[in-house]
Amino acid sequence: MEKMKVLAEWSYDPAKPFRGYTGKTLKVNVGDMTFESKDVSEDMKDKFTGGRGFGLKLLWDSVKDTTKWNDPENEVVISGGPLCGVTQYPGMGKFYAVFVSPLTDQTYDSNAGGHFGPLLKFAGWDAIEIQGKAQKDVVVVVDADEKKVKILESPFDDVNAYTVTEALHEYFGDPDDINDRRFSSVLTAGKGAETSFWGCINSSFWDSHRKMPRLKQAGRGGGGTILRDKKIAAVVVKTHDLSGTANNPADVDTLTRLGAKLHKEIITLDSKQCRMRTAGTPHLNEIMNEYHLLPTNNYKFGQHKDADNIHSKVYEKMFTQGIADGCWYGCTMACAKAVDGYELKTGPWKGKKITVDGPEYETAAGLGSNVGVFDPEWTTETNFYADHYGLDTISLGTGIAFVCECYELGLISKDNTNGLDLKFGNKDDIMELLHRLGEGKDDFALMVGKGIHKMKDLFAEKFGADRKVMERIGMEGQGIEVSEYVPKESIAQWGGYFLTLKGPQHDEAWLIFMDRVNKQLPTFEDKAEALHYFPNFRTWFSLVGLCKLPWNDIEPEDNATKHSPQEAARVPEHVQNYVDIFEAVTGKKITKEELVLQSERVYNFQRVFQLRLGKGTRKFHNIPDRALGPVWADEWEARTEYYDNELKAGGIDPAGLSSQEKCDRLQKIRREQWELLVDTVYKRRGWDKNGIPTVKKLKELGMDIPEVIAVVEKHAKPEDQWKD
Amino acid sequence: MITVNGEPMEWKREMTVRDIIDAKRYVFPLLAVWIDSVPVPRDDFDITEVPDNANVQIIHMISGG
Numbered sequence: 077m078e079k080m081k082v083l084a085e086w087s088y089d090p091a092k093p094f095r096g097y098t099g100k101t102l103k104v105n106v107g108d109m110t111f112e113s114k115d116v117s118e119d120m121k122d123k124f125t126g127g128r129g130f131g132l133k134l135l136w137d138s139v140k141d142t143t144k145w146n147d148p149e150n151e152v153v154i155s156g157g158p159l160c161g162v163t164q165y166p167g168m169g170k171f172y173a174v175f176v177s178p179l180t181d182q183t184y185d186s187n188a189g190g191h192f193g194p195l196l197k198f199a200g201w202d203a204i205e206i207q208g209k210a211q212k213d214v215v216v217v218v219d220a221d222e223k224k225v226k227i228l229e230s231p232f233d234d235v236n237a238y239t240v241t242e243a244l245h246e247y248f249g250d251p252d253d254i255n256d257r258r259f260s261s262v263l264t265a266g267k268g269a270e271t272s273f274w275g276c277i278n279s280s281f282w283d284s285h286r287k288m289p290r291l292k293q294a295g296r297g298g299g300g301t302i303l304r305d306k307k308i309a310a311v312v313v314k315t316h317d318l319s320g321t322a323n324n325p326a327d328v329d330t331l332t333r334l335g336a337k338l339h340k341e342i343i344t345l346d347s348k349q350c351r352m353r354t355a356g357t358p359h360l361n362e363i364m365n366e367y368h369l370l371p372t373n374n375y376k377f378g379q380h381k382d383a384d385n386i387h388s389k390v391y392e393k394m395f396t397q398g399i400a401d402g403c404w405y406g407c408t409m410a411c412a413k414a415v416d417g418y419e420l421k422t423g424p425w426k427g428k429k430i431t432v433d434g435p436e437y438e439t440a441a442g443l444g445s446n447v448g449v450f451d452p453e454w455t456t457e458t459n460f461y462a463d464h465y466g467l468d469t470i471s472l473g474t475g476i477a478f479v480c481e482c483y484e485l486g487l488i489s490k491d492n493t494n495g496l497d498l499k500f501g502n503k504d505d506i507m508e509l510l511h512r513l514g515e516g517k518d519d520f521a522l523m524v525g526k527g528i529h530k531m532k533d534l535f536a537e538k539f540g541a542d543r544k545v546m547e548r549i550g551m552e553g554q555g556i557e558v559s560e561y562v563p564k565e566s567i568a569q570w571g572g573y574f575l576t577l578k579g580p581q582h583d584e585a586w587l588i589f590m591d592r593v594n595k596q597l598p599t600f601e602d603k604a605e606a607l608h609y610f611p612n613f614r615t616w617f618s619l620v621g622l623c624k625l626p627w628n629d630i631e632p633e634d635n636a637t638k639h640s641p642q643e644a645a646r647v648p649e650h651v652q653n654y655v656d657i658f659e660a661v662t663g664k665k666i667t668k669e670e671l672v673l674q675s676e677r678v679y680n681f682q683r684v685f686q687l688r689l690g691k692g693t694r695k696f697h698n699i700p701d702r703a704l705g706p707v708w709a710d711e712w713e714a715r716t717e718y719y720d721n722e723l724k725a726g727g728i729d730p731a732g733l734s735s736q737e738k739c740d741r742l743q744k745i746r747r748e749q750w751e752l753l754v755d756t757v758y759k760r761r762g763w764d765k766n767g768i769p770t771v772k773k774l775k776e777l778g779m780d781i782p783e784v785i786a787v788v789e790k791h792a793k794p795e796d797q798w799k800d
Numbered sequence: 801m802i803t804v805n806g807e808p809m810e811w812k813r814e815m816t817v818r819d820i821i822d823a824k825r826y827v828f829p830l831l832a833v834w835i836d837s838v839p840v841p842r843d844d845f846d847i848t849e850v851p852d853n854a855n856v857q858i859i860h861m862i863s864g865g
Contacts, residue, residue: 348842350829367828589860589862590860636839638839647861
């Protein structure tokens with residue numbers, strides 16, 4: 077690759093991390109080609125902790141109330157958090173990207189593994205804000221070795237992820253030492269991210285075993301779309317200042333002790349528990365199918381007779397075994413599984429042998445059962461191209477599933493799809509749709525890539541499709557597609573998906589087993605308590621730079637014998653580990669209650685941020701009928717006895733009713749339950765009936781920042797004055 | 801008759817925890833079991849018999865997807 081032309085550069089003296097923070101954040105504006113360093117105050121650490129908290133704080137300071145996703149002032153803010161980069165304990169290399177989303181028109185946060193988050197901090201920055209719009213494609217480089225930040229002219233005609241990532245790892249590495257490429261990490265999107273709203277941010281790490289870069293994804297929310305809108309082909313971070321103590325933690329011995337304990341747990345127990353080290357997250361495939369939770373044909377069903385074809389044992393055989401597949405150093409959970417030597421059968425790289433990162437469970441279900449396909453090789457191929465084109469596999473899977481159902485219902489036809497026969501399970505034509513999304517030329521694919529929320533408008537307007545039917549079956553909330561679990565049998569999970577800050581992603585709460593199978597949440601108050609605790613506990617991972625998996629996808633052998641059932645679900649020993657690790661890195665002592673308080677501050681701040689952007693009230697916490705229960709007779713008839721009992725429990729005798737009448741009656745009952753759930757959860761969270769945090773709550777949390785209070789006071793109204 | 805996660809289930813002589821798990825098709829590996837509030841170690845599921853009238857809790861430990 078030829079030397080890239082420097083468009084702008086700026087020198088800096090990399091700050092060394094101390095107790096997990098560098099105390100500096102970087103702002104790069106690719107529009108006016110400017111650079112800025114900002115100090116991190118103690119107050120900012122106290123209120124926002126780091127990671128997603130810092131991202132939201134910096135974004136708040138940079139946008140207006142009216143900012144839309146494609147306005148130049150919108151930013152992609154990347155931040156790891158104070159614990160990001162720890163190597164002694166598993167799962168500590170995550171970054172969180174924050175931005176105003178093209179899908180939801182409000183803030184979104186999305187996380188990825190890979191080495192970018194840790195290397196960014198070790199290059200001197202607690203966060204990077206990327207703002208502005210470049211005139212032509214650029215590559216942003218943060219090079220701590222040269223002590224420079226640069227904006228380079230992009231040499232890439234092909235901006236797809238693997239092309240750009242491989243070239244840049246080579247470009248910034250020592251030509252005489254291939255493993256020197258591990259000191260860089262690259263963020264990319266792809267061609268598909270330019271024209272769809274499903275653009276993901278790919279985050280690389282150099283795989284020293286395979287001698288190649290691997291890609292993890294901050295998939296959700298359209299962050300990659302914003303990168304491409306800003307004409308950013310890649311963001312590179314580079315530093316050789318990398319060591320196990322680069323965070324300069326307060327107490328390395330505690331980190332080492334806790335890490336050794338968890339490593340031992342993982343090594344000895346994982347094969348009996350979740351098999352993350354050999355199967356990765358696809359260990360869930362057959363489990364979800366058994367419990368009627370595997371989304372099949374646009375969430376119509378939760379189980380399918382061909383599910384054995386996508387059994388985790390099948391994927392386990394496809395994944396290369398015996399390689400330490402951690403996406404950050406020290407992660408013995410090693411769930412970043414990969415398929416090596418896969419020969420592509422379609423698309424621009426047809427015939428090429430490649431390594432595919434994944435598929436993970438979400439992809440195996442989304443670009444599998446949910447579109448009616450039970451062929452792991454096909455899913456593997458879609459996984460590769462989705463990453464390469466910069467497309468979120470979850471939105472892609474759920475979005476295409478919606479298209480397939482519209483097609484089968486006759487709401488759209490081959491005339492509308494430019495000749496594609498988009499029935500569930502039609503592998504060839506669905507694959508072709510993916511390539512058209514990646515190319516961004518076909519007008520139907522362009523509509524699809526705008527997401528279900530906008531597809532409903534477009535299909536109604538352009539094709540005369542029935543809007544009411546699409547509202548019932550379109551699995552989206554707040555503008556973003558639902559991730560890959562059937563939520564309709566768990567009232568608590570309705571909230572876990574649809575009473576969230578940013579839309580139905582499962583990173584706030586996954587309560588289906590607790591609620592539906594364990595029966596641990598019998599009352600609405602119990603469900604509300606879970607919908608308070610788990611979102612707030614889990615938000616903490618996003619503040620400090622952690623992966624959630626080592627929390628509860630492995631558990632101590634005595635977890636269940638040492639604690640009550642209700643307590644055991646929280647995995648108390650691992651929670652205590654996090655409390656101790658926070659102190660060991662930052663030197664600040666916290667309790668497990670204060671850990672949740674740290675999250676609750678940011679959680680409520682983000683809720684007010686949504687309000688500031690014109691969202692964040694009750695009417696945006698909407699739920700489609702398909703998420704509440706069966707919509708069509710065939711869904712009912714797939715589990716007649718089960719659903720008849722549900723109706724009886726609601727006080728209705730199913731005898732003499734047609735299946736469709738039963739569906740409609742159950743929907744009515746569940747819609748009323750939904751409204752009760754919303755009221756109960758808002759009350760538990762300290763929000764008013766319109767879903768707005770009260771001033772009292774913000775004061776309790778210490779988040780009574782004048783501009784935050786001003787937003788609440790502007791929007792909080794009596795019920796008869798709520799805007800439609 | 802026994803109760804499993806709040807629902808009645810017919811009791812059988814020499815019924816073990818494993819028998820209940822299999823009958824319920826609980827295939828999730830991270831299960832924790834309490835019989836009348838007494839925890840049963842995971843390694844003992846196959847050999848622990850469940851008495852008649854027992855209140856059995858079989859908890860799926862995952863609390864996050």
